[in-house]
Amino acid sequence: MGVVLPLDEPRSPRPVSPVPRLVVRAAVLASVWWILTGGDAGSWVIGAPAVLAAAVTSVALGRPERWRVSPAGVARFLPFFAWHALIGSIDVAYRALHPRLPIAPSFEHYEIRLPDEGPSRVLFVNVVSLLPGTLSADLEGDALTVHGLIGGTGTIDRVKALEVRIAAIFDCDLSEGDR
Amino acid sequence: MTLTLWYALTGVALLVVGVYGLVSRVHVLRQIMAVNIVGAGVFLVLVAGAHRRPSGAIDPVPHAMVLTGIVVAVSATAVALAFARRLRADADERTDGAAREDEARAG
Amino acid sequence: MPVVDLLALVLMLTGAAFFFAGTVGLLRFPDVYCRLHALTKVDNLGLGFVLAGLALRSGLLTVALKLLLIWLLVLLASTTACHLSARAARHLGVEPWRRA
Amino acid sequence: MTAILWAFDVVLAVTLVALAAGVLATASLFRSIVLFIVFGLTMSIAWARLDAVDLGLVEAAVGAGLTGALLLNTLGHMRSQAEFTPEPSHGPGGRLALALAAGTAGLAIGAAVWAWPDAFAGLGDRVDTHLAESGAQNPVTAVLLNFRAYDTLLEIGVLVVAVVAVWALSPMRGRVLDADPPGLVLAGFVHLLVPVVVLVAGYLLWMGTDAPGGAFQAGAVLAAAGVLLLITGRVAPPQLQAIVERGAVVLGLVAFLAVGVAVMAGGHAFLELPDAWATTLILLLESLLTISIAIVLVILFAGGRTDAAHPPEDAAP
Structure with a gap:
C-alpha cells in the first residue's frame, strides 16, 4: 500500500485536479504549523490563512505531478541513511584530521535511472552529497557527475546502492529507466 | 568592564572603521558598505546602552528604534544602489556612444 | 548533574567536535570540491548532534520536533548549496586537485 | 562560566571589527560583499548576546541576507570589470590624517560612552508599567x-x-x-x-x-x-x-x-x-x-x- 501524494504523472492524458494535492499539502503544512506553535489553539487565527497560502504556493510552484511514497521504503531508508551519514561524516573528519590527508579525489559519471524530473531525483541528488565519499557535482539530463573523495569504483557502487533505496521509497521501477 | 561598555566600545570601533573606510575608499559599492558598517556601530552602541537597567531586563525603546533603523537602512541602501546602477548605466551609455562616434568617424 | 543533562552535554560536545573537524577539513583540503565534502557532511552531522542535545535538554516533544524540522531544512539547504557550488565551480572551469 | 562568556565576547568583538576592516580593505568586491554578509550574521550573534533577539532575527534576514543580495545583484549589473578595482591611494600622509581624524572622533565618542552611568533605567520602567x-x-x-x-x-x-x-x-x-x-x-x-x-x-x-x-x-x-x-x-x-x-x-x-x-x-x-x-x-x-x-x-x-x-x-x- 502507498500513500498517494499529489504531484506528477508526466504522461497522464487527463489534467489532474489540483484539489487533492492542495488538501494533502495543507494537511502536511498544518502539522508543521502545529509543531512550530507547540499546539497553541489561538494561533490558528494566523495559522489557517498562513497554511492555506503556503499550500496554494506549493501547488502553484509544482508541476501537476503525482507520486507515491511507500512507508515500507521509507522505513528501510531511514536507518540506512542515518548509518551512512554518520559513517560518511566520520570518514571525512578522519581524513581531514589525518596528518597525511589520505584522499584521492576523482570525478565519476553516473546515468540516473530514476524517473525524469520527479521528486525522487531531487532527493537522490541531495542525499548523494551526504553519503560517505560522494558528492553530486553536476547534473545534465540523466548524467550525474559525482565527486569521489577516495576515488575508485567504490564511489559508483555506493551511488547505485543509494538509487535502489530511493527507488524503493517512491515505488519506482528502475529497469525501465533507460527510456 | 561591563557587558554594556564592552559592546558599546565595539560599536565605537566599528564606527571608526566605517568612517575611515567611507572617506578613504573610492568604489561606490564599498562606500555603501562602509555606511552600513557605521550604522551597525551606532546600533550596537544604542542597544548596548539599553542593557543597563538595574532589574537586568532590557529597555525595549532603543531596541524598537534600532529595529526600525535596520529596515530604514536597507531601504536607504537599496536607493543608494539604484543611484549607483543608474550612474553606471549612464556612464556606459556615454562610453558606448563615444565608441560609436569614433567608429562612424573612422568608417 | 542529572543523567539526561549529562547525555545532552555529551551529544553537544560530540557535535562541537564534528564542527571542529569540518572546519579543519575546510582549511586543509586542497580544492573546492573536497572542501564541500567537509562542510556538507561533517558540519551537518555536528549540527544534528548539537540539536539532539538541545532537544534532550528541553524535554519537550514539540521543541524536539521543531529542532528536527530545523535540521531537515538545514540539510536541504546545505546539500542544495553544495551541489550548486560544485556545479558553478565546474562550469567556471575550476580544475580538481590531483595528488602530485 | 563568566570567564568563558568573556572570552566569547572578546572573540566576537574582535571578529566583528576584523570583518568590518576586511570588507573595506579586500581588493575583490565580490569577496568584500561576502565578508559583509558574514559581518551581518556575526552582528546577529552580538544582538543575541545583548538579549536583543528581535534584532538578531531582523539582522540575519535583512542586514545579512537582503542587503547582501542587493549588493551582489548590483555587482552583477555593474559588469565584471568592476569586480577588481584598485582603490586609489591617498598617500601615506593623507591616510594618516584620515585615520587620525576618524580615531579622534572615535576616542571622543568612546569617552562619552565610558562616562555612561552603570545603571540607567531609560524608558524601560514606563514600558513595563x-x-x-x-x-x-x-x-x-x-x-x-x-x-x-x-x-x-x-x-x-x-x-x-x-x-x-x-x-x-x-x-x-x-x-x-x-x-x-x-x-x-x-x-x-x-x-x-x-x-x-x-x-x-x-x-x-x-x-x-x-x-x-x-x-x-x-x-x-x-x-x-x-x-x-x-x-x-x-x-x-x-x-x-x-x-x-x-x-x-x-x-x-x-x-x-x-x-x-x-x-x-x-x-x-x-x-x-x-x-x-x-x-x-x-x-x-x-x-x-x-x-x-x-x-x-x-x-x-x-x-x-x-x-x-x-x-x-x-x-x-
Missing part, C-alpha cells in the same frame, strides 16, 4: 505598534518612498535577472522551501505579540522567499503598473493611517489604540504590514520598474 494595556506581551512589539506607533508609521512611509525613488531611478532596461534555468536541484529546493518560508513568516507574525518576532521579521523572511522566486525565474519581477502590486506597497501605510484616524472617532488621540481593541488591531496591522514590507523589499531587490513603456530586454548581456 503600561505593558498590560498595550495589547502585546513582547515589549518591543508594544513599543513598535502602540507606544511609539508614530515611528513605525513613518518607517513604513520611508519604505514606500524608497520604492518610489528606486522606481524613478531605474526603468529596468537591459538585463533583468540571470536567465540561467534553475536546474532540477534548485527548482526542487525552491518548491520545497518557499511554502515552508510562507509558514515561518506567519509563525513569526503570530509570535511577535508575546515573544521576539513581528511584522518586520515576518516581512523580511517572506521577502527572502520572493527574492528566491525572482532569481530562479519562477515569478516575473513585480510589475508596479499592476494595481495589485501598487496596492500591496501602500497597504501597510494606508491601514496604519486608517486605524490611526478611526480610533479618533472613539475620542482617542491619533494612533492611540483603545485598550480593549489593542491586541486585535496590532495583529491586523502587523499582518498588513508584513505583506507591504515583503513586497517592498522584493521590489527594492528587483531594483527597477518594468512596465509596458520599457519592456525588459532579454537577459543577453
